[in-house]
Amino acid sequence: MVQCMTARLDASFAALSDATRRGVLEQLGRADSSISDLAGKFRMTLTGMKKHIGVLEEAGLVATEKVGRVRLCRLGPRRLAEETAWLEAYRRHWAARFDALDSVIEDLQQKEKAHGRKRQK
């Protein structure tokens, strides 16, 4: 789990690219859970869930601890600070890029909102 920033971004974005894993993170935000808890909640085998937990743990997003025969999963040490920073930087860059092109940004915002206002171009 010792990795440079680009590898960390790779790992955490990849971890977040699966709906099940995002769901697991949300669940663990509510309560620590065992692997079978999660497997049940997301309707998949224990083994399958363990793999997801492995991915999340590798990315530092989940931490686990074996307690008796149960493996307890909780949110891990990483707070996705770098990932948030990357996204924010991107959004700033995006805005800057299109501020230079008034008509284009206007057009795109209209399209995105899909608010039925007629285009003027």
Place this chain on the structure above:
Amino acid sequence: MVQCMTARLDASFAALSDATRRGVLEQLGRADSSISDLAGKFRMTLTGMKKHIGVLEEAGLVATEKVGRVRLCRLGPRRLAEETAWLEAYRRHWAARFDALDSVIEDLQQKEKAHGRKRQK
């Protein structure tokens, strides 16, 4: 490219999980580029780069337009608003979760700092 939110999150986080693609987005933030431009800059074949562009386009992060024999690539309509929102919600949840467990958060922050120091480049 019409997809529900969870599929969009899947697609965009997956698109961002590759360093080359993140690089392409940064590059396109600076200047629109042709596929061969990008292929050259990232030292890979035209075909390889076209696949990356395909992924980014599918995720709505890049838009392209054929101009003569060149395909012009620029930043796409999506501003990663939902992705940012997801991350922010996670971070808020993370904080809330560990505010309830003083000693634990302290421990984890120390661990994270220690790791950060070791990982410094």
Place this chain on the structure above:
DNA sequence: CTTACACTGAACCATATGGTTCAGTGTATG
């Protein structure tokens, strides 16, 4: 017209991913 150039598509390859089953191992518990 000819040539070069940018792209496109198909085919291929190695590896990764997301899931399964099955056969253990270790720990509670009656």
Place this chain on the structure above:
DNA sequence: CATACACTGAACCATATGGTTCAGTGTAAG
């Protein structure tokens, strides 16, 4: 002790990913 239960690991499977080469197609330029 016996049994059930939680996990673990290996093996397998289908599909996806990240890259390549090669053989086109279409357009620009000489």
